[in-house]
Amino acid sequence: MELPALPDLPIHDVLDHIVETLTERGTAVLVAPPGTGKTTLVPLALAQRATGRVIVAEPRRLAARAAAGRMAALLGEKVGETVGYSVRGDRRVGRQTRIEVVTSGLLVRRLQDDPELTGVEVVVLDECHERHLDADLLLALLLDARAGLRPELRVLATSATVAAERLSTLLDGNHAAPVVQVRGRTHPVDTTYLPSLPRERIDAHVARATRAALAATVGDVLVFLPGAAEIRRVTAHLADLDDVDIVPLHGRLSATAQDTALRPGLRRRVVLATAVAESSLTVPGVRAVVDSGLARVPRIDRARGLSGLATVRVSAAVAEQRAGRAGREAPGGVWRCWPEFEHGTLPAFPEPEIRTADLTRLALELACWGTSDGQGLIWWDAPPSGGLTAGREVLRALGAVGTDGAVTDRGRRMARIGLHPRLARALLDGAAVVGPRAAAEVVTVLDDDTHLSGVDLTAGLRALRRERPARWRREVERLARSVEGPEGDDDPALIVALAHPERLARRRGAGSSSYLMAGGTAVTLPPGAGTGDAEWLAIGVATRDPGRAEGVVRLAAVADEQLARRAASNLLTTVDEIDWLDGEVVARRIERLGAITLSAGAISDPDPELLGAAIRRGLNSTGLGLLSWNSEAIALRQRLDFLHRTLGAPWPAVDDASLLAAADTWLGPELAAARRRADLERIDAGQALRRLLPWPEAARMDELAPERTEVPSGSRLRLDYSADPPVLAVKVQEVFGWTDTPRLADGRVPIVLHLLSPAQRPIAVTADLTSFWRTGWPGVRADLRGRYPKHAWPEDPATVPAHRGTARNAGRDRPGPPR
Template sequence: MPELPDLPVRPALAEIADTLAADGTAVLVAPPGTGKTTLVPLALAATVEGRVVVAEPRRLAARAAAARMASLLGEQVGETVGYSVRGDRRVGRGTRIEVVTSGLLVRRLQNDPELAGVDVVMLDECHERHLDADLLLALLLDARGGLRPDLRVLATSATVAADRLAVLLGGSGGRASVLEVRGRAYPVDFAYVPPLKDERIEAQVARATRTALAETAGDILVFLPGAAEIRRTTERLSGLRDVDVVPLHGRLSANTQDIALRPGTRRRIVLSTAVAESSLTVPGVRAVVDSGLSRVPRIDHRRGLSGLATVRVSAAVAEQRAGRAGREAPGRTWRCWPENQHATLPAYPEPEIRTADLTRLALELACWGTADGQALAWWDPPPAGGLAAGREVLRALGAVDADGAVTDRGRRMAALGLHPRLARALLDGAAVVGAQRAAEVVALLDDDTLAPTTDLVAAIQALRRDRPARWRREVDRLARLVDGPRSEFDDPAYVAALAYPERLARRRAPGSASYLMAGGTAVTLPPRSGIADAEWLAVAVAGRDPGRSEGRIRLAATADEDLARRAAPNLLGTRDEVDWIEGDVVVRRVTRLGAIVLSERPLRDPDRALVAAALRRGLGATGLDLLRWTADATALRQRLDFLHRTLGAPWPPVDDEALLAAADTWLGPELATARRRTDLERIDAGQALRRLLPWPEAARLDELAPERLEVPSGSNIRLDYAADPPVLAVKVQEVFGWAATPRLADGRAAVLLHLLSPAQRPIAVTADLASFWHTGWPRVRAELRGRYPKHAWPEDPTTVPAHRGTARGINRGSSAS
C-alpha cells in the first residue's frame, strides 16, 4: 500500500484495527477532515481477507469517498476501491473496499443476511441520524447477534455524542470501545449577520457572501437548505468578476458534483446543501457562510402530506459547518442569524426516524420478519404511531397482509429500491401503460425537482424533449426492472394516482382553486399552473406552507372520475348515511371516493337507530337550547341541580354534559320518534326531564326544594334556584315575625334573602336573618322611616305581624318612636 497522507487519524489506524479485531465493534469519533472516511477503510482492508464495506448516508459522499481512496492508491475507481449507489455501480473482481449508500446496504442485507464475503462494515457519519442509517445499524446488530457474530462493525461520528452508540454496539457484552481522534483545526473567527426587514434568505446569504469575498482570501463554502435556494442565490451573485460560483447538492450530475470537490483555477464560491457538512471535503475553503437552515423530511399524518421542511440547524451542525473554514488555515464564518439567538439552537439535529414517513421502514421491517421492530436494538425506536401509519399504507398497497407479514408482492416492491408507493405505481402502471411510460412518471415523482411546472403532463413532455441525463438514466433503470406490454396508452395522471390514490382531488366549487383530496385534506392549486380548469386532479406532490390551513399543490395532472375509480377502487364505497349536517338531519345514500362525494340520493325509510344517533349528535353540536325550555322546565332543572349539589345521589346531575350523556334515558321516547330538527324543537324539556327524578325520593321534591316559599304575610314567593344558594326576593314587611332564615334540603342550605323596600328596591341581602334584625335593621329602619312614613317600621320585627301594605290596621303603639 502506498504511503498514506499525514492526516490526524493516521497515528490511530493501528489502534483502530487492533480494537476492532479484538472486540468486533468500536466507535470512532473524529471531526470532518481527519481522514476517517478514507484512511480507516484502507487500513482495515490490510488486516482482513474479506471485503470492507463502507456505508455512507448519501450517494454523493459514497462516490467521493471511493474516488479519494482510489486516488490515494494510484488506481481507478472499480479496482481495489469501488462504489455502489442506486443506478450506478463501479466494482471489479479485485475490489476490496466497496462504498455503498446506507439504503443500498439495507437491501443487500435483506437479500443476504450473512453478508457473505464481507469482514468489516464501517458505518460512516452516524451522527447525521438518517433514517436508512438507523435502520441499517439495527439490522446489522441483529445479524451480528445471530448469523454473523464474526462480522466487525465500526461506527464513525463527527461528534462526541457517542455514548448511546457505544452501548448499542457493545450489546450484551457491555459497552464498545470509543476511540477519539482530534482534528488539526485552525482558529475560526465568527461574525453574525442578522436579516434586514423582510429580507429573503437568499438575499441575506448573498450579502454575507459578498462581505466574505471582500474580507478573506481563498474559497468560500456557503450552506443553504436546498437546491432552490442555491439557484436563487446563484442569480444574486451573478456578475462577480474572477470568481466561479459552483453549486453542490445531491441532485446534480456526477460531473457537476466533481467540479465542486476539486480545486479550481480561480477563486470559488461553493453553494452547498448539508452534503458538505461532514461527509465531504471541499478543498481550498477559508470562509464559511451559514444560512442556519437545513431541509429535513417531515410527515403530517393527519393531512396525509409528506415532504421536506426547512428548519433551523442544531448547535452541533452549526459547529461542524463553521469548522470547515479552519481545516487548512485560520478562517472566518459568517452566521446568518442574530448572535443572541445562537444559544437557542437545539443541541443536536432531530433524528429522522422521529419525523419522517415510515412506510418504507415498515416494509423493510416486514421483510426482515419483525413488523413492529421491537426485536431490534435501536438508537431511537420508530414511533409507534408513525410505524402504524406506514403499515396501514402497506396493507392498502397489498405489500403486507392483515397480520403485517410481508407478501410476495411486498417483497417485489421492496426489491425495486423505491418508496412503496412509487414501487406500486411502477408495477401496476407498467401493466397498463407499459414499462417505459410508467418509469418516466415514477422517475419524476422520485425526483420532483426536475419538474419545471406544476402540470405533470407538461413536465413529462419537457423531460422527453430535453432528456436530462439523470432522469433518462433512472427511467432506463426502472424500465428494466418491470415487465409491461408495449402500449400507446400514455396517461401520467393514472400512474401518479396509483402512487397516491388518496391524493386524487375534486374541485370544491366551480371556478375554485381549492380541491378536496380523497384523503380528506383540502389543497390549493397555485395561479398560472396550466391546469386551472380541471374538475379532477391526480395530485403527485403537495405540501403545507407555514401559516396556511390548506395544502399547496406542487405537481398534479388533470384527471376525471373514471380514472379515479380505476386507480383507487379500494377507496370506493356506497353506504347509507344519516348524519347531522348544517343544523339538521340529512338522510341519504352516498357513493364516495374516500372523502369525495361522487353521488347521493335521499333515503325514504332510514334506520331509526341511525336517525336517533344523528339527533343525539345534533344535540351535542347545537346544544340543549334546541329543545323547548319553558320557564317551568328551566326552574325544574335548576331545582334538580340544587339538590344534586346539596344532597348528591340519588339526585342526578343536570349540567349540559351530564344531560347529553344520559339523553337516551330522559329523551329516549322523543328520540325514537323524531326525524328532524323541528321535532327536537317541539320537545317539552321539562316533561322529559321528570324522567330523571329518583323514586321514591322524588316524592319529596317540593319539600326539599319547593318551587315557592310561604312567608309570614301569607304570600307564596317563587325561589330563584339559578343562584347559589337559592334566592328569595321578598318585601321586608312580609317577613316580619321570622326570627331566623328559612332553610331547604332538610336544613342543609339556607335561603339567601334579598329584602326589598315597599317600592321593590333592594335594601339588604342576608343569609342570617337573626343577625340582620339585631345589627343591620336599626340602620335600615332609619332610612325606611324617612322614605316611607306611611308604613310601619318596628324596632323589633320579630314581634310584629307581617303585612303587605301600609301601617293601616297595625297597632301603632307597637311601632311608635
C-alpha cells in the same frame, strides 16, 4: 495490494494500529475530523491486510462516488479496478475490485439478499454521526448478522463528531469496542458572525456574506445552503462577479457536474453546496466558508398526510464541522449568517432521522428481515412506535405485508426496487396499465422532483422527454427493466394516484385555487401552476410552511373523478349519515373518497337507531328550550330545583346539564317517537318532567314546596321558586295578622315576602315579619296613609283583619288563619 506513496496525513501514524485493533477485536470506532484521510486511507490499509472484500458504506451517492474516485487516484488506477463503487442506478465494479464503496441503503438491500455478506471481510460505516435513517438501519442489521451468521465479520464505524462511548457500546455490548482517535492537523479559522438585515431573505443574506468572504480572503469560498433552490437564487445574486466561477454542488447534479466541483478550478471559485460537502468530500482550494446555518432534513406531518423536506437550523456539531472546511489546507475564515448570541442556542447534535422521518420504508425492510417491530435489534435510537405503526399500516394497504405483519412476495418485490414502498407500488401496478417506461418516467420524477421546475407534471414530462437528461434517463431505464407490462395510454395522474391515493384532491368551489385532498388536508394551487381549471388533481408533492393551515401544491397532474375512483377504490365508502344540521334532522346517504364527498342524497327510511342518536344530538346542541315549556312546566321544574338544592336526594337535579344527561329517563318515549325538530317542539316538558318525581317522597311535594300558599286574607297566591329563597309577592293588607314568616321544606327555608302597595308596587322586602312590624312598618305606614287614604293602615296591623281592597272591606273579608 501495496499502499502507494500518500500525502502526509495525521492518520498515517495510526493506520497500523487501526488495522491491528480491528483484526484482534472485530469491531472498532474511529473518531477523526474531516480531512484526516479516514474515508480513503483507512479502507486502503484494511484491504492491504484483508483476504476478502472491504465494503465502505457512505450515507450519500455523491460521497460514495467521490471516495472511490479519490482512492483509485491514489492507487494510480481507474475506478472499477481495485476500487469501485455501487450506487442506485450506477455501478463501476470489476472482477479485481477489492474495495467497494456503496450507499448505506444499497448495502441494506445486499444484506437482505445475503445476510452473510459472502466474500466480505470488513465493513466500514463512514460518517456515522450524520444519523441518516438508512445508516442507522444498516448498523442495526449488521450487528444482528454479526451476532448470528457472521461473527467473524469485522465492522469499523468512523465519524468526525460523535458520542464515541455510545457507538462503542453498540458495536460490542459485552466489552465495548475500542475507540481510536486521530487529531487533525488543522489550520486556524477566524469566525465572523454576520446577522441578517431587516426583512433580508436568506439568499440575499448569504450572497452578502459571500462577497465579504471574497473580499477578506484568497482562494475559493465554500458556501453551505439548505437546498438546490437556494443555490439557484444565490447564483443569481452573484452573477455580476468577475473573474470568479460560481459552481453548484449537490446530490441531484450529474456526475460530471459533481466532479467539476471536486476538482481545482482554473480561477477563483465560489462553490455553492448543500450538506453533501460537510463530510466525506474534500473541496480543494477552500480558504473561506460561508454558513447559512440551515439544513434540509426529512420530516413527516402525519396529521396532514404530508411528508418531505423541512428547513431547520444546523446543530453546533455541524456548524463546527462546516467551519473546519476553511482550515484544511491553510489558515482561513468562516462567516456565519446568524448573530453570535444565537450560537449558544443551537442543538448539540443533529436530530436523528429515525425520530422524525417517514418510517414506511424502514418498516418494509424490517419486515423483510423478519422482525416487523424491530424488536431484538440493537438500535442507536429505536424507531418510535407511532411512526413504525403508521408505516406498517401503509404497507398493509399496499399489500406489502399481511395482517400478521409478515412480508408478502409483493412486499419483497417492492423492497428490491429500491424505492419508497408507495413509489414501488405505483411502478408495479402502473406498469400493468400504462407500460413499464411510462410508469417509470413518472415514478422517477416523484422520487426526485428536482428534475422539474414547475407544478404541472404532464408539461414537465414532455420537456424531460425532449431533453432526455442523462441522470433521469438512466433511472427511468433501470426502473423500466425491473417491471413488466404491456404498453398503454400515457396517464401521469394515474401513476401519481397509485403512489399517493390520499393526495387525490378536488376543488373546493368553482374557480377556487383551494383543494381538499382525500386524506383530509386542504392545499392551495399556486398562481401560474399550468394545470388549468382542473376540478381534480393527483398531487405528487405538497408542502406546508410553518404557521400555515393549508399546504401548497408543488407537483400535480390533472385528474378526474373516474380516475380517482379507479386508483383509490379502497378509499371509497358509502354511509348513511343522520345528523342534526342547522337546527333540523338531516338524513343523507353519502358516498366519499376519503374526506371528499362525491354524492349525497336524502334517505326515505333512516335507521331508527341513527335517527334517535341524531335527535339526542340536536337536543344536546340546541338545548331544552326546544321542548314546550308552559308556565306550569316551568313552575314544576323550579319547585324540583328548590327541593334538590334544599333537601338533596332523592329529589333530582333539574339543571340543563342534568336533564340532558338523563334525557332517556324522563323523555324516553317522546324521543323514541320523534323524527324531526317539530316533534321535539310538541313535547309537553311538564308532563315528561313528572317522570322524575321520587316516590313515595313525591306525595309530600305540595307540603314541602307548595305551588300556592294561602295568606291571612284567604287568597291563594303563587310562590316564585325562580328566586333563592322562594318569593311570595303579596299586598301588605293581606298579611295583617301574620307575625311569623311562613317557611318551606319542613321549616328549613323562610319565604321572602315582597310586600306590595294597593297599586301592586313593592314597599318592603322581608324574611322576618316580626322585625318588620316592629321597626319597618311605622315608616311604611306613614307613606301609605298619604298615598292611599281610603285604605286601613293601623298602627298595629294585628288590630285589623287581613283583607283585600279598601278599609270598608276590612270587616267583610273572612279572617285569616290564627296567629
